[in-house]
Amino acid sequence: MCGTCGCGGSDVRVEVLAGASQHGGHEHIAVHPHPSGPTGDVVEIETALLAKNDHLAAHNRAWLAERGVVAVNLMSSPGSGKTSLLCRTITELGPLRPVAVVEGDQETRLDADRIRATGARVVQINTGAGCHLDAAMLARGLAELRPAPGSLVFVENVGNLVCPALFDLGEAARVVVVSVTEGEDKPLKYPTMFALADLVVVNKVDLLPYVDVRLDRLAEHCRSVNPGVRVLPLSVTTGEGMQPWRDWLVAR
Amino acid sequence: MHELAITQGVVDVVTARTGDVPVAGVRLRVGRLSGVVPDAMRFCFELVTAGTPLEGAALEFERPEGRARCRTCGQDFVLRDPVLLCGCGSADVEVVAGRELSVVSVVLAERRAVT
CATH class of the missing domain: 3.30.2320.50 (hypothetical protein PF0899 fold)
Structure with missing residues (x-):
């Protein structure tokens, strides 16, 4: 709690590390008025803030179930290799099961163009300033996509390890992709995302000899926020781990 | 955001x-x-x-505040961060409050x- 004004609601922690310049106390910048507290009639609301999204997600889930379509929500930071993983997966799974993709990005159709080149049906959602997909966006995407009954639909979320975690889309499973070049501490830095994953794919394991990352420690960090979560090492480049990944998908 | x-x-x-x-x-x-x-x-x-x-x-x-229950030792405890670990050393804990x-x-x- 701030000793100057007593405001204590902040979760944003600012720490001065040893070795950096130290000073007694901190400068206080008042950026919000302190309400004296309104005193009119109180109306109890008690409604979940994500109730609308969760309701739409339930509709998506029912819509998908009616058609025997399995949706997998792929989430990661930008550059982890989600689109590359999808392109290779579509090529390998193609003969076994129809695959379609909903691409989420702030801007451009670049990812959708890469997916289209594989022959799969694809819809691009551009969120503009938005940092995540929500259930309403996916509903629009699915209506455009019209996935074949019994198909597998990948939802490639906006590259971001924070915001997409909070929005249920109606998917059957959540997969977090993390690449070894991002370091082994991502699950600790972005615990909400990893806590909700059904599977963690560790991509780019072919680069392990060149980075200071140990797979066992990365897996341990995943399990410290999500006990029992399966961690699947994989390389889109070499194909290592693609077989267990395909098996996991086919079992959905 | x-x-x-x-x-x-x-x-x-x-x-x-x-x-x-x-x-x-x-x-x-x-x-x-x-x-x-x-x-x-x-x-x-x-x-x-x-x-x-x-x-x-x-x-x-x-x-x-975050609260969790340990499935191994049965203890209820305060969870200060999302790292799921009971004092008994078990990571098999269920979050019961804080979300x-x-x-x-x-x-x-x-x-x-x-x-």
Whole structure:
């Protein structure tokens, strides 16, 4: 709690590390008025803030179930290799099961163009300033996509390890992709995302000899926020781990 | 910033109940493990309430702490961060509180019947 004004609601922690310049106390910048507290009639609301999204997600889930379509929500930071993983997966799974993709990005159709080149049906959602997909966006995407009954639909979320975690889309499973070049501490830095994953794919394991990352420690960090979560090492480049990944998908 | 979309949800949830009645205060429950930052919501609140019945309303937060139950030793304990670890060393714990994210109540700026 701030000793100057007593405001204590902040979760944003600012720490001065040893070795950096130290000073007694901190400068206080008042950026919000302190309400004296309104005193009119109180109306109890008690409604979940994500109730609308969760309701739409339930509709998506029912819509998908009616058609025997399995949706997998792929989430990661930008550059982890989600689109590359999808392109290779579509090529390998193609003969076994129809695959379609909903691409989420702030801007451009670049990812959708890469997916289209594989022959799969694809819809691009551009969120503009938005940092995540929500259930309403996916509903629009699915209506455009019209996935074949019994198909597998990948939802490639906006590259971001924070915001997409909070929005249920109606998917059957959540997969977090993390690449070894991002370091082994991502699950600790972005615990909400990893806590909700059904599977963690560790991509780019072919680069392990060149980075200071140990797979066992990365897996341990995943399990410290999500006990029992399966961690699947994989390389889109070499194909290592693609077989267990395909098996996991086919079992959905 | 997901807080922008979530704070827009505050306006939707409140106006669905109170319509166009001016609102003087909004009380939210944001658990400490919810992944939502009250400071960011406060910042967004001013933006998304402009021109709505919530404009100028005071925002208050209840911050339930994270709590978990250990499936190994049965102990209930406070969870200060999302790393799931009981004092007994077990990571097999169930989060029982701290993920709340809801509108608790509002204070109306004028006396008017609300259903």
